[in-house]
Each structure stands twice: as structure tokens, then as C-alpha cells.
Amino acid sequence: MLDQLIGAVRAGESRPLVVHGEPGVGKTALLDYVGVQALGYHVLRGSGVQSEMELPFAGLHQLCAPLLAGLDMLPQPQREALRTAFGMSAGITPDRFLVGLAVLGLLSDAAQERPLMCLVDDYQWLDRTSAQVLAFVARRLGTEAVGLIVATRVVDGDLGGLPALEVGGLRPADAGALLDTVLVRPVDAQVRDRIIAETRGNPLALLELPRGLTPAELAGGFGLPGAVTLSSSIEGSFAREVGALPDPSRRLLLVAAADPSGDPALVWRAAALLGIGPDAGVPAAEAGLVELGVRIRFRHPLTRSAVYRSASPEERRQIHRALAEATDSQSDPDRRAWHRAQAVSGTDEEVAAELEHSANRARARGGLAAAAAFLLRTATLTLDPAKRAARALAAAETHIHAGALDTAHDLLAMADTEPLDDRQRAQADMIRAQLAFVTNRGSDAPPLLLKAATRLGPVDPGLSRATHLDAVCAAIFAGRLAGEGAGVLEIARAARAAPPPSDDETRVPDLLLDGTLASYTHGYAAGLPSLRAALAGFGTGMSAEEELHWLFLATTTTLRLWDDGRWDTLSARHVQLARELGSLTELPLALTTRGYMLLFAGDLDGATALAGEAQAIGDATGATLAPYGALGVAAFRGDAAAVSDLHEAALRDVTRRGEGVGITFAEWARALLGNGLGHYDDALSAAQRGTAYAPDPGSLIFPAVELFEAAARTDQVGAASEVFDRFTEMTTASGTDWALGLQARSQALLTVGDAADGLYRDAIAHLGRTRLRAELARTHLLYGEWLRRMRRHNAAREQLRTAHTMLESMGMTAFAERANRELRAAGGAVRKRTDASRYDELTAQETQIARMARDGLSNPEIASRLFISAHTVQYHLRKVFTKLGVTSRSQLDRALPDSRGA
Incomplete structure (x- = not known):
């Protein structure tokens, strides 16, 4: 298998491989084999070190150090992220996936000269950030002539799904x-x-x-002994060899084991402080336990472990104390602080404060795992109860972001044993809410956020109001799956107790809170003035981080106000800002809301591209967002098989996570599909389920119009009457062209006789002034169907031909075919579709890349958005040019269907 991998890389392919098995089974020997057999390759090697697991990006730096001369070839955001991660420059916290893209670019560029082979040993001991970045890179390798072989004991979640080779024991x-x-x-x-x-x-x-x-x-x-594990047995063997050495040699090995930097100067300085002379290294080297050269290397990682574990706790503290003294406080303050912390047996405020600074530096470099470890140790070193509580809470919050939820629970328990002031109690409640939101969205988070907001009222009114708004948002998101007492109406009523703004100036979050609460507690129309004012002033006086925090709520508020203009503007801003700030946790939400804007605007290709990008980010980050984008695209296209699969997957996902709003979207998609295919009974059932959550009027925005159409087509108008009353209460109060257009169309569907004619015309007039071409096309279709049933065939053919042309150009296949059937029944015919076979030959990824290239994005920019290398982008573009019969990017404009006007 390894020989085949080497050959594939030599032929220009990229291949990842995970070599896994128990300690000592021969993984390192296999990596050595590849290093020898890869003749003519550029070979990079790295190895995880157990004692460096808390130092962010340490393993990645070890692997990439020989390539750093090529940093200037990377796009500026990636270059700066990697420089900050490696401590080469100061800057804001780099996103680890921007770092991943930078590493992918470095490897791709290096492989341009000759094939590149990356060999990473002891992956299980890499620091968390390095491990995640390498797993990310392994999944994004394409055609760069790069081999990446990772040796590890167990294939964990980060490496899951990658090609793997299990190495077992010998026969x-x-x-x-x-x-x-x-x-x-x-x-x-x-x-x-x-x-x-x-x-x-x-x-x-x-x-x-x-x-x-x-x-x-x-x-x-x-x-x-039967109870001794294999690893312990091997370590015991090493320990016996170490125990046979002279005491100075054994202590020298302990110094080297306690600081795995491999820096002989540091080790010898610490040894000198302990009274260990230069001759102490000779017996250890002669025994084959260690190499003492330009770097200090143990014969095997378990040798290091055996040396360290065989020492007494006091002996380890002495060693760490010497290493701390020997480590330069200016060039390596974090390692010095860590050694000082390991040298303390009880509490020490000076060391705790130093570790706190180290945590801040680690966080600035994007090393959340390191920051969490530093803060955990800081809390345990602190004697003062107030400081101990504050540090435990800070550590708990950081551990949540680092994904260490069990430790976060433990730290919360530690904080609870100390006296907390009101602000700290509120902070503890917020941390509990964060934990609840991560583990069980919707059930516990809203009341916990409400509790935190109430506690914050007397001590920080501004933060209290923001937390109240977060609680309402969490309740909206939980929807029908919220826990008892955590429904949106209960949370909204309770949030009315939020303190007033602290000054005369009312800010956007205050307006959002006031308007949202008013709409739930006093009726839809009551919230409109504040919400409109919030949207009109959104972004004013807000930092980029604050704006990004509230953009998702602002964008979804545009839907509740039926404001397609601001939906367009704010959804585009959301994507832009999430990209600029490198927030890959926020970007999938932004891409989803923007993708739905494009769907209703008729740009299905654009929405497909955004859904693919959101999926790529989800795969890269492990995000748990339901497949909203893909589900919407499939429903608009009339893809029954895809909607069925995605509908089931989405329902399982959102039900498991308590994300009730997902049920609304899943049932809306099924209802939309049913109406497109003419399966109106199915559409009616799904739409009824989608509109069943009465407490939130937002649940009517999409599924209600599907309900009215399905009810009219199945002669069950009565089934829609109650929803129609709630729907028109919103649309009448809103008064926008979008709202009034859908209101007129829905009323026409439910109206008997000639009165429907004027309603359809009003609907077309209103929707024609919006960006929502898909809704306009469907209205032409419905009006044409009504005209045909009224035996006004000439007028029907005009409407149906318009509908068919629009729907087909957008790719709304099911609705287009429905228009085609109606047109033929009215005595008309449609023009045959222009042959687009060459375009249809493109894969989904090729289509994404072709559209981005047509729109002016460079290869590195496309690579950044799709989490692949620029070399892979170029590879796919060559295939695109061949399939489309073009020779340059400038010709893509005429070769691709144009839906950018939407």
C-alpha cells in the first residue's frame, strides 16, 4: 500500500493515509521506510510530543519550518494567520482553518518543484490545533503531488473517513x-x-x-502480569534500563524528558543548575536510550514516558524548577511559565498570574487548547477564593470554545464552591447556557440565558439587555422543541423585565430587543416601528465584531418584516463580514441566509454554490448546522429523491439537537416540492405540519403560501382559513410589495369567481417590484392556470408562457414542467430548450469553480472559499475549459448560464 501511495504521488496525485496501531507495532518503522523509498521527493517530517500537547501549533511549526521561505507566495489573510500562529508577528487571533488553508498552500507550492512527502509520527500527541489543521489539510488534498502519512494509535474523530492502514502484530x-x-x-x-x-x-x-x-x-x-497493558509493559522495560544507569545520567534523561524541545543548550543549562556534569550523557548514549547531538532524541517516545513516570513527584518538581530557571523569559515566556507551574506543589499567585498572561498570548495565537490548559492550571494554583472563582469561570468558558465540555463542567463545579458576586453568578449561568446550547439546543439554554440576564440587570444593564435578546433568539431557534417554560412566548414575556438602556441613545441591539419583545407580547404590528428603526440603522456605531454578532438576527428580522431589499443587503453584508473576520463558525449561517435570498431571487446556481461552500465548511469544522441550503435548493429544483433524503436527515438532526425551527424548514421544503410536482395532498400535509407552531409568526413566512396553494388545489380551503387570518395580519401590517403580493396571490387562490382576476394582477404588480423572481414566476403560473380553467385560453397562454420561460431559466424544473403541461392543455407550445449539454456535463464543484472564475475571483480566492488548494482549482478549471469548449476565463461569461442579475 505504501509503495502504491509513493507511486501515485510521483504521478502527480495527492494521497493521505492514516497508519494506526498500538504502541510499538511498527508505525515509525513504516514511516522510515517511506522516507527511504521516496527517492527524489522533498520529505518533511514531524512528530507529536506528549509534553508539548498544550503548546499551540508546535507540531505544525515543526513540520512546516522548512517551507516558511514560501510564505510570501500565500494570499495575505493566510500568510498573516500563519505568521501569527507561529509567533512570527503579532495580530488578532488567527482562525485555525485560515491556518489550514495556508499550510495547504505551502505544501502545494512546494510540490510544484518535485513531489512532496509529509510524514507525521505520534499524531495522538500533537497539540490540538496542529492535529485539527493536519486533518483539515488531509481532506483537502487534490492534485498537488503531495503525500501525507500520519501515524497514530487510534483513528479519532478528526481523522475519521480518511484512507487508513491498520498495522497489527506479527504472525x-x-x-x-x-x-x-x-x-x-x-x-x-x-x-x-x-x-x-x-x-x-x-x-x-x-x-x-x-x-x-x-x-x-x-x-x-x-x-x-495480566493487568499490565502493553504500553505499561514496554515502559517498564525502558524504566529498568534507565534505572540501571548512574544517578547523574538518569537525572539528565529526566531533564530531557521533562522538556521535549530537544534543545541541548537548554537541557545542559538546566542540568548544570542541578549539578549534573557533561559526562552524565555518556552512559545514557552508550545504552542506546538517547542521542545527544544537535538535537536530543530518545530512542522511542515510550522511553521518554518511562523516564518521566519513573521519577518521584518531588524529583519532577525539582527538574521543572531548573528548566524554568534555564528558559529565557523573553524569548519563550510561555514554556517558562508552564515549567514554573509544574514546579509548584500547592498554590502560587505569582505563577498563576504569569500563566494567565500565557493564556492570553495563546488565545491571541488561536491556541484555545493551550489557553484552556493554562487557565485550568491557573485556577488550581490560586488560593484567594474570589480570584479562584473568576479564573475557574474564565477557564470554563475557554474550555467550552476548545471543545472540552467535561472539564468545563468540572470548572463550573469548582467555581460554585467559592463565593461568587452577582456578575460571576450571571457569568456562571451564561456558561451553563452555552453548555446546554452545545449539547441540547433549545431545551435548557433559553431559561439559563434568561436567568443570567436577570442577574446582570443590577450590575451591567447593557449586557443584561443583550443577554435577554440572546435568550429570546435561543427560544426562537428552539421553537416547538423548546423545553417546558422555555417557549418563545414565555421567554419574551419574562424578558420584558429587562432594564432600560443605560443612556439616552438607543442602540440597534436595544431596538431589536424592544421590537422583538413587542411583536411577541403585543402583536405583530406593535414591533414594527422598533424593528424597522433597528434595520435602518444597523451597523451604525457598531464594531465589526458586534455587527457580526447581531447580523444573523438582523437578517432573519428582514424576513419577518417582509423586507426583501434589506434581506438582500444584510445577507450580503453578513457573508462579507464573516469572510473578512475569518469567522468560520458564523459563515455557514451567513451563507445559508444568503443562499435563501438567492433561491427566491431565482439564482439557483448561486444558491447551490453557497450551499456547497457551507457544506465544505461544515465538513472542515465539524459544525452541526442542518442541511438547510441543500434542502432548499433540492426543493426549488424539484429533486424528489434529494428532498426525501435531506428531509429525513434534517428532521433527525434538528430533533436530536432541539432545533425546532428546522422542522418548519424541512416541512416547508417538502410542501414546496409537492406543489411543484403537483402532489398536492402531500404538500398540504407537509404545509400543515410546517405552520403548526402558532406561537411564532415567523413560522408562516415560507410554509403558509404552500399551504394556501395546496389547500386550493385539493378543495380544502377551510383547512387554511385560520392560518390565512394569521398570515394576513402580518402581511397587511407589513405593507411591503413582497407581503402584499403574496397576500393577494393567496387570497386569489382561496377566492371563487371573477374576483380572483384582480387579485392575481395585483400580486403580479407587487411582486414585480421585488427581487423575488421565483415568486413572480409562480404567480404567473397560478394566474395562467386560473385563466385556463376560466376558459380564457389566449390570456392563459401568455401567462403560462411567461411562467415557463422564467421557471426554466432559473432551473425550477418541477414548476417549469407544470407550466409546460398547462400550456399544452391551453393549446400552446413552448420553444425547445437550447442544448446545454456541455454545461450539464460539469460536476457540482466544477460549476462552483467556473462561476467564481467567471465572476472575477482569482485561483487563491476560489481555493480559500472552497477549502482546496489553488493547484486543485487550476486542475478543475482546465477540465471546465475542455468541457465548455473555451480557452480562457474571459470566455466563461458567454459559456455559463447568466443568473447574476438576480
Whole structure:
């Protein structure tokens, strides 16, 4: 398998591979084999070090250091992210996936000269940020001629799904042959067989266990205790060898084991402080346990572990104290602080404060795992109850962001044992709410946020109001799946107790809160003035971070106000700002709301591209957003199979996570599909489920219009009357062209006789003044169908031909076919569709890349959006040019369907 991988990379392909198995099974030997066989390749090597797991980007720096001369070739955001991550420049917290893109670019550029092979050993001991970035890169390799082989003990979630090679123990015959190479004297046959059986053919165990055993032990009676794991057995073998060394040599190895930087100058400085002379290294080197050269290397990682674990706690503290003193406080303050912390047996405020600074530096470099570890140790080093509580809460919040939820729970428990002031109690409630939102969206988060907001009222009115708004938003998101007492009406009524703004100037979040609460507690129309004022002034006086925080709520508020103009503007701004700030947690939401704007504007290709990008980010980040974008695209296109699969997946996902708003979207998509295909009974059932959550009028925005159409087509107008009353209460109060257009269309559907004619005309007039071409096209279709049933065939053909042309050009296949059937029934015919076979040959990713290239994005910009390398972009563009019969990017404008006007 390794030979095939080497050959594939030589041929220009990229191949990732995870080599996994228990310690000592031979993973490192296999990496060494590849390093030798990859003749003519540029070979990069890196290795995880257990003691460096809390130092962010340490493993990544080790691997990429030889390539840093190529930093200037990267796009500026990626270049700056990587420079900040590696401590080469100061800057804001770099997003780890921008760092991932930078690493992907470095590898791709390096492979332009000759094939590149990256070998990473002991992945399980990499710092968390490096591990995530490498897993990200492995999934984005395309055609760069890069091989990436990772050796690890267990394939975890980050590496799941990548090609893998499990390395097991040797077969008994081979294990016996290997054991015989290290046995220098005859061994009892039963002892030999027991060694082979109990090591389970593990090569390192076979080589190491016989060392240090007396002839008597080998002659008979030898056995591995059943309770001792393989790893412990091997470490015990190493420990016996270490214990046989002179005391200065053993202590020298302990110094080296406690600081795995491999810097001999640092190790020797610390050794000198402990009174260990230069001659101490000779016995250790002669025993083959360590190499003392330009770098200090142990024979095997378990050697380091055995050395460190065999020392007493006091001895370890002495070693760390010496290493802290020997570490330069200016060039490496974080490592010095960590050693100082390990040297403390109780509490120490000075060291705790130093670790706190280290945590801030780690966070600035994007090292959340390191920051979390530093803050955890800071809390345990703190004696003062007030400071201990504050540090425990800070550590808990950081651990949530770092994904260590169990530790966050423990830190909250630690904080709860200390006296908390009102602000700290509120902070604890907010942290509990964050944990609840991550683990079970909708059930616990709203009341916890409400509790935190109430506590904050007397001490920080501004933050209290913002937290009240967060609580209402969480309740909206939870919808029909909210826990008892956490429904949106209950939370909104309780949030009316929020303190007033602290000054005379009413800011956008205040307006959003006041308007949202008014709409729930006093009726839809009551909230309109404040919400319109909030949207009109959105962004004014707000920092970029604050604007990004509230943009999702602002964009969804445009839907509730039926304001397609601001929906267009704010959804575009949301995507832009999320990109600029590199927020890959916010970007999927932004892409989804923007994608729905494009859907209703008739740009299905654009929406498909955004849904694909959101999916790529989800795959990269492990985000748990339901497939809203893909579901909407499939429904608009009339893809029954895709809607069925995505509908089921979405319902399972949102139900598991308590995301009730997802049920509304899933049922709306099914109803839209049913209406497009003419399956009106199915559409009616789905639309009824979609509009069933009465407490939130927002649940009517999309599914209600599908309900009215399905009810009219199944002669069940009565089934829609109650929803129609609630719907028209909103649309009449809103008064926008979008609202009034859909109101007129819906009323026409439910009206018998000639009165419907004027309503359809009003609907077309109103919707014609909006950006919503898809709704306009459907209105032409409905009006044409009504005209045909009224036997006004000439007028019907005009409306149906317009509808068919619009729907087909947008790619709304099911509705277009419905228009075609109606047109034929009215005695008309449609023009045959222009042959687009060449365009249809493009894959989804090729279509995305072609559209972005046509719209002026460079290869690096496309690569950044799609999480692939620029080299892979160029590879796909060559295929696009061939399929479309063009030779340059400028010709894509005429070769691709144009829906940018939407």
C-alpha cells in the first residue's frame, strides 16, 4: 500500500493515509521506510510530543519550518494567520482553518518543484490545533503531488473517513524469528511461546522486553502480569534500563524528558543548575536510550514516558524548577511559565498570574487548547477564593470554545464552591447556557440565558439587555422543541423585565430587543416601528465584531418584516463580514441566509454554490448546522429523491439537537416540492405540519403560501382559513410589495369567481417590484392556470408562457414542467430548450469553480472559499475549459448560464 501511495504521488496525485496501531507495532518503522523509498521527493517530517500537547501549533511549526521561505507566495489573510500562529508577528487571533488553508498552500507550492512527502509520527500527541489543521489539510488534498502519512494509535474523530492502514502484530512465526534476533542464549520453549503470545506479536515489545532480564528470568517463570497493558509493559522495560544507569545520567534523561524541545543548550543549562556534569550523557548514549547531538532524541517516545513516570513527584518538581530557571523569559515566556507551574506543589499567585498572561498570548495565537490548559492550571494554583472563582469561570468558558465540555463542567463545579458576586453568578449561568446550547439546543439554554440576564440587570444593564435578546433568539431557534417554560412566548414575556438602556441613545441591539419583545407580547404590528428603526440603522456605531454578532438576527428580522431589499443587503453584508473576520463558525449561517435570498431571487446556481461552500465548511469544522441550503435548493429544483433524503436527515438532526425551527424548514421544503410536482395532498400535509407552531409568526413566512396553494388545489380551503387570518395580519401590517403580493396571490387562490382576476394582477404588480423572481414566476403560473380553467385560453397562454420561460431559466424544473403541461392543455407550445449539454456535463464543484472564475475571483480566492488548494482549482478549471469548449476565463461569461442579475 505504501509503495502504491509513493507511486501515485510521483504521478502527480495527492494521497493521505492514516497508519494506526498500538504502541510499538511498527508505525515509525513504516514511516522510515517511506522516507527511504521516496527517492527524489522533498520529505518533511514531524512528530507529536506528549509534553508539548498544550503548546499551540508546535507540531505544525515543526513540520512546516522548512517551507516558511514560501510564505510570501500565500494570499495575505493566510500568510498573516500563519505568521501569527507561529509567533512570527503579532495580530488578532488567527482562525485555525485560515491556518489550514495556508499550510495547504505551502505544501502545494512546494510540490510544484518535485513531489512532496509529509510524514507525521505520534499524531495522538500533537497539540490540538496542529492535529485539527493536519486533518483539515488531509481532506483537502487534490492534485498537488503531495503525500501525507500520519501515524497514530487510534483513528479519532478528526481523522475519521480518511484512507487508513491498520498495522497489527506479527504472525507467530515472524514474531518468533524477530525474538530470536535479540535472544543471545537458549530460552525455555514455554517462556519463548509465552513472550510471543503475551506481546501479541508487537515488534517493539518483542525487541525490548528481553533486554535487562537475567538469564534465570529468561530460563523459566517469565510472564507479563495480566493487568499490565502493553504500553505499561514496554515502559517498564525502558524504566529498568534507565534505572540501571548512574544517578547523574538518569537525572539528565529526566531533564530531557521533562522538556521535549530537544534543545541541548537548554537541557545542559538546566542540568548544570542541578549539578549534573557533561559526562552524565555518556552512559545514557552508550545504552542506546538517547542521542545527544544537535538535537536530543530518545530512542522511542515510550522511553521518554518511562523516564518521566519513573521519577518521584518531588524529583519532577525539582527538574521543572531548573528548566524554568534555564528558559529565557523573553524569548519563550510561555514554556517558562508552564515549567514554573509544574514546579509548584500547592498554590502560587505569582505563577498563576504569569500563566494567565500565557493564556492570553495563546488565545491571541488561536491556541484555545493551550489557553484552556493554562487557565485550568491557573485556577488550581490560586488560593484567594474570589480570584479562584473568576479564573475557574474564565477557564470554563475557554474550555467550552476548545471543545472540552467535561472539564468545563468540572470548572463550573469548582467555581460554585467559592463565593461568587452577582456578575460571576450571571457569568456562571451564561456558561451553563452555552453548555446546554452545545449539547441540547433549545431545551435548557433559553431559561439559563434568561436567568443570567436577570442577574446582570443590577450590575451591567447593557449586557443584561443583550443577554435577554440572546435568550429570546435561543427560544426562537428552539421553537416547538423548546423545553417546558422555555417557549418563545414565555421567554419574551419574562424578558420584558429587562432594564432600560443605560443612556439616552438607543442602540440597534436595544431596538431589536424592544421590537422583538413587542411583536411577541403585543402583536405583530406593535414591533414594527422598533424593528424597522433597528434595520435602518444597523451597523451604525457598531464594531465589526458586534455587527457580526447581531447580523444573523438582523437578517432573519428582514424576513419577518417582509423586507426583501434589506434581506438582500444584510445577507450580503453578513457573508462579507464573516469572510473578512475569518469567522468560520458564523459563515455557514451567513451563507445559508444568503443562499435563501438567492433561491427566491431565482439564482439557483448561486444558491447551490453557497450551499456547497457551507457544506465544505461544515465538513472542515465539524459544525452541526442542518442541511438547510441543500434542502432548499433540492426543493426549488424539484429533486424528489434529494428532498426525501435531506428531509429525513434534517428532521433527525434538528430533533436530536432541539432545533425546532428546522422542522418548519424541512416541512416547508417538502410542501414546496409537492406543489411543484403537483402532489398536492402531500404538500398540504407537509404545509400543515410546517405552520403548526402558532406561537411564532415567523413560522408562516415560507410554509403558509404552500399551504394556501395546496389547500386550493385539493378543495380544502377551510383547512387554511385560520392560518390565512394569521398570515394576513402580518402581511397587511407589513405593507411591503413582497407581503402584499403574496397576500393577494393567496387570497386569489382561496377566492371563487371573477374576483380572483384582480387579485392575481395585483400580486403580479407587487411582486414585480421585488427581487423575488421565483415568486413572480409562480404567480404567473397560478394566474395562467386560473385563466385556463376560466376558459380564457389566449390570456392563459401568455401567462403560462411567461411562467415557463422564467421557471426554466432559473432551473425550477418541477414548476417549469407544470407550466409546460398547462400550456399544452391551453393549446400552446413552448420553444425547445437550447442544448446545454456541455454545461450539464460539469460536476457540482466544477460549476462552483467556473462561476467564481467567471465572476472575477482569482485561483487563491476560489481555493480559500472552497477549502482546496489553488493547484486543485487550476486542475478543475482546465477540465471546465475542455468541457465548455473555451480557452480562457474571459470566455466563461458567454459559456455559463447568466443568473447574476438576480
